[in-house]
Amino acid sequence: MPTNTKILTQEFEYFAPKTLEEVLDLLDRYKDKNTKILAGGTDLLVKMKTIDLKVDYLINIKDISELNFINTDEGLKIGAAVPLSHIEKIEKVKTKYPALYEGIKSMAAIAIRNMGTIPGNICNASPAGDTVPPLIAYGAEVKLVSRRGERTVLVEDFITGVGETIIKAGELVTQVNIPEINKNSGSAFSKKSRVKADIAKINLAIWLEREGNLCKDCKIVLGSVFTKVVRAKKAEDLLKGQAVNTDLIIEIAKKASEEIKPIDDVRSTAEYRTDIAKVMVEDTIKIAWERAGGEL
Amino acid sequence: MKKVEIEFTINDKKRKLSVKPNDLLINIIRNDLYLTGSKYGCGIGECGTCTVLLNSEPVLSCLTLAITVDGKEITTIEGLDRGDELHPLQKAFLKNGAVQCGFCTPGMILTATALLKENPNPTEDEIREYMRGNLCRCTGYNQIITAIKSCENKLKTS
Numbered sequence: 482m483p484t485n486t487k488i489l490t491q492e493f494e495y496f497a498p499k500t501l502e503e504v505l506d507l508l509d510r511y512k513d514k515n516t517k518i519l520a521g522g523t524d525l526l527v528k529m530k531t532i533d534l535k536v537d538y539l540i541n542i543k544d545i546s547e548l549n550f551i552n553t554d555e556g557l558k559i560g561a562a563v564p565l566s567h568i569e570k571i572e573k574v575k576t577k578y579p580a581l582y583e584g585i586k587s588m589a590a591i592a593i594r595n596m597g598t599i600p601g602n603i604c605n606a607s608p609a610g611d612t613v614p615p616l617i618a619y620g621a622e623v624k625l626v627s628r629r630g631e632r633t634v635l636v637e638d639f640i641t642g643v644g645e646t647i648i649k650a651g652e653l654v655t656q657v658n659i660p661e662i663n664k665n666s667g668s669a670f671s672k673k674s675r676v677k678a679d680i681a682k683i684n685l686a687i688w689l690e691r692e693g694n695l696c697k698d699c700k701i702v703l704g705s706v707f708t709k710v711v712r713a714k715k716a717e718d719l720l721k722g723q724a725v726n727t728d729l730i731i732e733i734a735k736k737a738s739e740e741i742k743p744i745d746d747v748r749s750t751a752e753y754r755t756d757i758a759k760v761m762v763e764d765t766i767k768i769a770w771e772r773a774g775g776e777l
Numbered sequence: 778m779k780k781v782e783i784e785f786t787i788n789d790k791k792r793k794l795s796v797k798p799n800d801l802l803i804n805i806i807r808n809d810l811y812l813t814g815s816k817y818g819c820g821i822g823e824c825g826t827c828t829v830l831l832n833s834e835p836v837l838s839c840l841t842l843a844i845t846v847d848g849k850e851i852t853t854i855e856g857l858d859r860g861d862e863l864h865p866l867q868k869a870f871l872k873n874g875a876v877q878c879g880f881c882t883p884g885m886i887l888t889a890t891a892l893l894k895e896n897p898n899p900t901e902d903e904i905r906e907y908m909r910g911n912l913c914r915c916t917g918y919n920q921i922i923t924a925i926k927s928c929e930n931k932l933k934t935s
Binding site: 486487490491492519526531589591676677 | 801819906
């Protein structure tokens, strides 16, 4: 049967709670049912239309003022209802978290970014999610709240596979916390796609911390090369504690491209992804290193 | 499914409607309010033809549940003119040959109003960047870029 995306045929019960407390009550009450959170809806409604993702209870959190905040005092704390387009406008995001800024800017187009949210991108758990590599690179964590309490989990540990996360029934991601960034740090994001507004064939975020001409610490995070966004840890180990120069960067880029396990799919091939990963890691390390004040 | 009454403002008019939770905003706008300027294109957020302004920001009405716009403000292409006077962007699109089959035009123009409000004097690159979610299969985009560029610093009143 051909998919009709003009209408939404499945029926569900809809809630528009005004407070976080109400959301948690609803999530608790319907924890044994197909209950979904509606934030931007840009992934959820597409799935409900095209793959008939079953939803019995839909809880809209977009208009909850408690979840609509951005706190830039220490690091970044972003509420679950904040649209992506509002995050990209924050000066601190542009200046101190350029990989996140570039990742968000690379996503779809303005209308989608006016709708979508960071927790939505994380919970959708696509291996190609564009906010995920920067968030992992910065060591970001999500705050999960339920009637039973709350916990914080690194974004890196939160996503476990294609569309899969460790979120439990009854839990809501209420915010994302990104740690404060050291002034000797540099970061950058890079993405290849068929056209600008497209989902990534491959994406990459790099964060590193410089001490003189040494790279003190780093994260190299790649998307669309495995069932989830992954760190190239062997490549990271080659960079940590080393004096940075062009030859070393080329060696690291080669290692990173050998470490990943991409597949052929509708957007690209394993061969292309492996080859281009090498180029992207090399170029992006250089940008991050220069942003950290390093010279080559 | 039980219908719920919602109230919202569309093109400066208050409207009350009964909607089902699974009604999409695009269908309410077209079928219940007869504002057929907004187009259904792909239905999955790829093409931008269903773009409307929600509280002055472009969003996709094919991926928005009508029930979620309760209490909000919507602008469609029908809300841009001032009586017999077309909006400056509408005039510029006509003048520059940026309208051919016209299917993408409502979404294009609404997205362009948001661009010029945010950035009254955009460069060509900035225009292409901002407009990239609105697809056009006729013009090859150049006329659209020219039309938008010709409206820089002209939209102060809108």
